[in-house]
Amino acid sequence: MFISFFRTSHLVNLLVxxxxxxxxxxxxxxxxxxxxxxxxxxxxxxxxSFTISSRELMILLSLLLVVLQxxxxxxxINTHSVLKENSHxxxxxxxxxxxxxxxxxxxxxxxxxNFFIILFFNALFHFYRAESxxxxxxxxxxxxxxxxxxxxxxxxxxxxxxxxxxxxxPFAWREWLASLLxxxxxxxxxxxxxxxxxxxxxxxxxxxxxxxxxxEFSTVYNNTYILLFAILSLIxxxxxxxxxxxxxxxxxxxxxxxxxxxxxxxLFAALSYLVSVKRSMVSLSFLAIPFSVIISxxxxxxxxxxxxxxxxxxxxxxxxxxxxxxxLTFYPV
Numbered sequence: 528m529f530i531s532f533f534r535t536s537h538l539v540n541l542l543v544x545x546x547x548x549x550x551x552x553x554x555x556x557x558x559x560x561x562x563x564x565x566x567x568x569x570x571x572x573x574x575x576s577f578t579i580s581s582r583e584l585m586i587l588l589s590l591l592l593v594v595l596q597x598x599x600x601x602x603x604i605n606t607h608s609v610l611k612e613n614s615h616x617x618x619x620x621x622x623x624x625x626x627x628x629x630x631x632x633x634x635x636x637x638x639x640x641n642f643f644i645i646l647f648f649n650a651l652f653h654f655y656r657a658e659s660x661x662x663x664x665x666x667x668x669x670x671x672x673x674x675x676x677x678x679x680x681x682x683x684x685x686x687x688x689x690x691x692x693x694x695x696x697p698f699a700w701r702e703w704l705a706s707l708l709x710x711x712x713x714x715x716x717x718x719x720x721x722x723x724x725x726x727x728x729x730x731x732x733x734x735x736x737x738x739x740x741x742x743e744f745s746t747v748y749n750n751t752y753i754l755l756f757a758i759l760s761l762i763x764x765x766x767x768x769x770x771x772x773x774x775x776x777x778x779x780x781x782x783x784x785x786x787x788x789x790x791x792x793x794l795f796a797a798l799s800y801l802v803s804v805k806r807s808m809v810s811l812s813f814l815a816i817p818f819s820v821i822i823s824x825x826x827x828x829x830x831x832x833x834x835x836x837x838x839x840x841x842x843x844x845x846x847x848x849x850x851x852x853x854x855l856t857f858y859p860v
Contacts, residue, residue: 550847600617656781672710792816
């Protein structure tokens with residue numbers, strides 16, 4: 528049902544997507560704390576300081592950001608032929624993976640960071656067979672820098688640019704240098720703004736560096752997460768196994784290299800989670816982009832349609848079950 532419907536790339540698929548998201552996010556309504564500043568950096572904190580005062584508006588903006596990112600992600604994937612066929616499955620998977628845990632249903636820096644990470648990937652995909660990729664490499668570094676000003680662990684994606692250069696390009700020192708210049712530019716502008724407005728005091732710098740202090744693991748695991756973790760782990764393992772088996776069979780060399788790049792993204796994103804000073808389920812939203820693509824590739828490769836629908840329905844039911852139990856903590860029966 529869901530897999531077959533979103534397997535195509537018709538416009539009507541994208542019209543249904545917000546309804547799927549709304550079903551999973553409806554349980555956020557009684558949540559008392561809607562803002563999450565975990566590992567946030569100045570751009571997100573500044574945005575909070577003079578924009579949002581209404582929790583209803585924050586919920587609406589959060590929903591809008593997730594839907595737009597899902598649309599944008601599937602557009603990038605289809606434009607660059609990352610998967611073996613055009614499909615809206617990446618959008619569906621992204622929406623589900625951004626809604627798995629109650630902690631994710633909040634106004635948090637990753638809602639903005641993921642926009643720049645998708646732009647970052649769009650720039651990486653332009654490396655392939657470009658006559659000169661200097662500007663694309665610069666853009667990739669720039670997007671990582673801006674993303675880091677919202678959510679500092681994004682910095683750990685920078686080596687992925689060099690991995691992409693090795694994988695997709697012949698060596699050109701100007702391209703490697705351009706990546707560093709792009710990364711540094713947002714920080715130069717940010718520090719210049721602080722200096723211009725006379726905000727370079729010790730106290731303001733200490734406040735900016737606050738996310739690096741007080742290492743803690745804020746997630747409280749409970750039994751309701753076990754089922755969802757088990758299903759997600761099995762789907763991911765099956766997806767990686769399927770990808771490794773099919774790696775040599777992809778008709779397009781470009782598709783093969785792009786999917787390898789997604790696996791590298793998963794590894795760097797996992798590293799960023801491990802080194803974060805504050806960790807919770809919100810940080811797992813960082814993995815939603817590579818997971819969406821890798822899992823979509825698995826469902827496209829699965830010949831047994833009934834099995835594909837059953838696996839996805841199990842995942843969807845586990846997500847909704849998690850959210851219902853969370854809802855009942857505020858409105859017990």
